[in-house]
Amino acid sequence: MTAGSGSYWLGPDDGEAMWVLGGLYTWKALGAQTGGEYSLCEVRGPAGFAAPLHSHDRENEGFFVASGEVTLILGDEDTRLLEGGFGFAPAGVAHTFRLDSPDARLLLLITPGAKGHEGMFAEMGEPATDHVLPAPPDGPPDFAGLGAIAAKHGTTILGPPPSAGS
Secondary structure, rough: EEOOOOEOOOOOOOEEEEEEEOOOEEEEEOOOHHHOOOEEEEEEEOOEOOOOOOEEEEEEEEEEEEEOEEEEEEEEEEEEEEEEEEEEEOOOEEEEEOOOOOOOEEEEEEEEEOOOHHHHHHOOOOEEEOOOOOOOOOOOOHHHHHHHHHHOOOOOEEEEEOOOOO
């Protein structure tokens, strides 16, 4: 799991994992490991799992579909991406994603890598006890509470997650 001189590698189920809003977020690279240059997080969840529409004050975010199908919304446009597809949201642009297939794996590349996203996900979620999807949430999230957490970390929640078919 580690290499020398600050370099390292991880297996498919390695990395700091957390359950956030019904999805499994696994950090493959934390800002502290990259000198603050970037963070890399893998997102998995059931088909239909989606993040609220939001924007970031500081961070740029790249979206790489490692497997499955994902809908990506950037500003006023949306597109369905297949394995190998990529999208980019610069700081200040409204964006979100929805996992459209149960095998979807989405990589989030966040720059600069810092405590913003990492701290926000940690506060919104909980450490995963294993690298498996969490039990489905009992109901919809508390968007007011999520908005307050997000704001502390430089993110503005602009609306609900996109539903299937939207």
